[in-house]
Amino acid sequence: xxxxxxxxxxxxxxxxxxxxxxxxxxxxxxxxxxxxxxxxxxxxxxxxxxxxxxxxxxxxxxxxxxxxxxxxxxxxxxxxxxxxxxxxxxxxxxxxxxxxxxxxxxxxxxxxxxxxxxxxxxxxxxxxxxxxxxxxxxxxxxxxxxxxxxxxxxxxxxxxxxxxxxxxxxxxxxxxxxxxxxxxxxxxxxxxxxxxxxxxxxxxxxxxxx
Amino acid sequence: xxxxxxxxxxxxxxxxxxxxxxxxxxxxxxxxxxxxxxxxxxxxxxxxxxxxxxxxxxxxxxxxxxxxxxxxxxxxxxxxxxxxxxxxxxxxxxxxxxxxxxxxxxxxxxxxxxxxxxxxxxxxxxxxxxxxxxxxxxxxxxxxxxxxxxxxxxxxxxxxxxxxxxxxxxxxxxxxxxxxxxxxxxxxxxxxxxxxxxxxxxxxxxxxxx
Numbered sequence: 001x002x003x004x005x006x007x008x009x010x011x012x013x014x015x016x017x018x019x020x021x022x023x024x025x026x027x028x029x030x031x032x033x034x035x036x037x038x039x040x041x042x043x044x045x046x047x048x049x050x051x052x053x054x055x056x057x058x059x060x061x062x063x064x065x066x067x068x069x070x071x072x073x074x075x076x077x078x079x080x081x082x083x084x085x086x087x088x089x090x091x092x093x094x095x096x097x098x099x100x101x102x103x104x105x106x107x108x109x110x111x112x113x114x115x116x117x118x119x120x121x122x123x124x125x126x127x128x129x130x131x132x133x134x135x136x137x138x139x140x141x142x143x144x145x146x147x148x149x150x151x152x153x154x155x156x157x158x159x160x161x162x163x164x165x166x167x168x169x170x171x172x173x174x175x176x177x178x179x180x181x182x183x184x185x186x187x188x189x190x191x192x193x194x195x196x197x198x199x200x201x202x203x204x205x206x207x208x209x210x
Numbered sequence: 211x212x213x214x215x216x217x218x219x220x221x222x223x224x225x226x227x228x229x230x231x232x233x234x235x236x237x238x239x240x241x242x243x244x245x246x247x248x249x250x251x252x253x254x255x256x257x258x259x260x261x262x263x264x265x266x267x268x269x270x271x272x273x274x275x276x277x278x279x280x281x282x283x284x285x286x287x288x289x290x291x292x293x294x295x296x297x298x299x300x301x302x303x304x305x306x307x308x309x310x311x312x313x314x315x316x317x318x319x320x321x322x323x324x325x326x327x328x329x330x331x332x333x334x335x336x337x338x339x340x341x342x343x344x345x346x347x348x349x350x351x352x353x354x355x356x357x358x359x360x361x362x363x364x365x366x367x368x369x370x371x372x373x374x375x376x377x378x379x380x381x382x383x384x385x386x387x388x389x390x391x392x393x394x395x396x397x398x399x400x401x402x403x404x405x406x407x408x409x410x411x412x413x414x415x416x417x418x419x420x
Contacts, residue, residue: 001249006366008410010403018269023366026248029258038236039211048239051261054288059228071281078264156216193220200218
């Protein structure tokens with residue numbers, strides 16, 4: 001849907017650019033993920049996911065092994081999935097989709113961030129790139145939450161995403177372990193719970209043992 | 211829905227409390243507002259709204275007449291509607307609902323924040339109270355965005371909420387002007403656009419003139 005025809009311009013071109021970007025990013029509400037909402041009513045969308053992990057950033061700092069600036073992590077978390085507006089959500093356990101992910105997201109970033117005044121586009125891009133690089137403690141903290149939240153949703157929905165992964169094939173414990181390894185290093189106390197929850201997931205048949 | 215029966219406990223009671231709170235706040239995804247999404251597909255929920263204004267906090271700082279800490283405003287914005295999980299969304303132009311709003315939200319806050327370890331519950335409550343008090347520049351900035359976003363959605367959806375306000379009665383320009391007055395003081399440049407957009411909304415019949 002082209003939102004421009006409903007837009008009422010101001011007399012300030014910067015403000016118009018910022019408002020147009022505000023309209024465009026509302027499309028995050030129709031980027032659906034594989035993850036189910038905890039009430040199981042439907043799939044979660046990217047706006048909901050981004051909000052949920054931003055609140056988590058306020059709560060889980062104490063488990064990080066390095067000092068983090070939680071507010072900076074929160075800034076990254078609220079923008080880290082914006083590139084999915086044109087690139088779509090790439091399912092974590094989809095090897096084909098992951099081959100083309102970087103190129104699709106780079107093109108999406110260029111298109112989306114160019115709506116903004118130049119220095120603001122650069123600022124949002126820098127937050128996305130920092131998140132994507134996992135190169136700072138804040139980015140690693142953000143990455144942990146971005147992994148923990150869908151893991152937790154899976155636990156709370158009896159392994160919904162794992163059971164229905166690709167073409168009806170269940171996900172293996174090994175695949176999930178690999179994905180959650182960032183928590184092993186950066187939030188070991190939380191990772192103990194992740195290990196325990198995976199044990200139960202295997203017992204219950206939500207995850208394949210191998 | 212009671213989520214507790216699906217919860218897998220850890221050996222750490224603080225972590226359990228934080229994870230249970232994480233599950234409970236996912237209920238924000240089913241607190242629906244009067245505002246329509248910009249693509250008009252359905253009503254917006256509180257999780258989406260909170261995320262949308264948090265991103266806006268990154269973009270509109272330059273229009274604030276006082277210096278603001280946008281990251282602190284963002285912290286307030288992502289938690290300011292949590293109390294609606296049990297209290298429900300109160301429509302801005304519903305005089306009856308607004309009479310009982312404070313008491314309903316206080317009770318909801320007590321119930322929700324008590325899930326957390328005590329000092330974290332106090333921290334989230336303090337953010338909510340600061341937002342609600344509008345007593346600091348950061349809170350006023352957050353308040354402006356919380357008003358600007360649904361106003362903008364109304365403009366982009368040809369006055370949807372205004373046209374269908376209470377029992378099919380249209381909202382008046384005066385009501386919207388009153389609601390948007392915080393922007394007149396705190397973000398006057400943005401308010402100029404708001405005035406202009408209201409002129410057009412009246413011309414188009416989305417708002418009653420008086």
